[in-house]
Amino acid sequence: QKEVEQDPGPLSVPEGAIVSLNCTYSNSAFQYFMWYRQYSRKGPELLMYTYSSGNKEDGRFTAQVDKSSKYISLFIRDSQPSDSATYLCAMWNNNDMRFGAGTRLTVKP
Amino acid sequence: EAGVTQFPSHSVIEKGQTVTLRCDPISGHDNLYWYRRVMGKExxxxxxxxxxxxxxxxxxxxxxxxxxxxxxxxxxxxxxxxELEDSGVYFCASSQGPGEELFFGEGSRLTVL
Structure with missing residues (x-):
């Protein structure tokens, strides 16, 4: 079993849709949870960073962490074509970071 | 401020050859990481x-x-x-401290033929 499971998609939605991206993990020692966005031929860039269970909102983006279920989510409201990218979940365990496989999202105008 | 830079952006070599990838982290970042993504994998x-x-x-x-x-x-x-299986994208990232935001370079794509 992989430490971090993420459906690679691809996921295609119409502009304006709500997008839900999810990851599950097996290592309860993970403490910090992140979502990275990666455009084609670019490096990943940090989108959201959360520490504890609960919700964190930043504009159209909401990150949820449920440590009891070992489940994290990223919601994108009013999705735009510019949101088309690969979204990677990532989680820290002190010095160690693990990534999900990444979900490729396309938002169609 | 310059971000993490990597060189070369793409390298094509034959099996058995040697390649050296370079990463310049953000100035002042003590923590530097190397990651790799092979085709279709995390x-x-x-x-x-x-x-x-x-x-x-x-x-x-x-x-x-x-x-x-x-x-x-x-x-x-x-x-x-x-070796052939070394093909993939090699990412470098840096941070000020462990657990802090990682800043990634654009990656070095390695193709081994």
């Missing part, structure tokens, strides 16, 4: 430097891979001799 950790010391190299696949960070500034990752 980004995987290779190793972590704190300044010039290897903090964790548990992700290095085998002894054909050698990473250095002399002087605690830029880092190199050498693959010698390269």
């Amino acid at each position: 980004i995987k950790f290779l190793l972590h430097f704190v300044k010039e010391s290897k903090q964790d190299e548990s992700g290095m696949p085998n002894n054909r891979f050698l990473a250095e960070r002399t002087g605690g500034t830029y880092s190199t990752l050498k693959v010698q001799p390269a």
Whole structure:
């Protein structure tokens, strides 16, 4: 079993849709949870960073962490074509970071 | 402020040859990481430097891979001799401290023929 499971998609939605991206993990020692966005031929860039269970909102983006279920989510409201990218979940365990496989999202105008 | 820079952006070599990838982290970032993404797989950790010391190299696949960070500034990752399965994108990232935001470079794409 992989430490971090993420459906690679691809996921295609119409502009304006709500997008839900999810990851599950097996290592309860993970403490910090992140979502990275990666455009084609670019490096990943940090989108959201959360520490504890609960919700964190930043504009159209909401990150949820449920440590009891070992489940994290990223919601994108009013999705735009510019949101088309690969979204990677990532989680820290002190010095160690693990990534999900990444979900490729396309938002169609 | 300059971000993490990597060189070369793309390298095509033949099996058995040697390639050296370079990463310049953000100035002042003591923590430097190497990751690799092979086709269709997730980004995987290779190793972590704190300044010039290897903090964790548990992700290095085998002894054909050698990473250095002399002087605690830029880092190199050498693959010698390269094999077909080494093809992928090698990402470098840096942070001020463990658990803090990682800033990634654009990656070095390695193709081994």
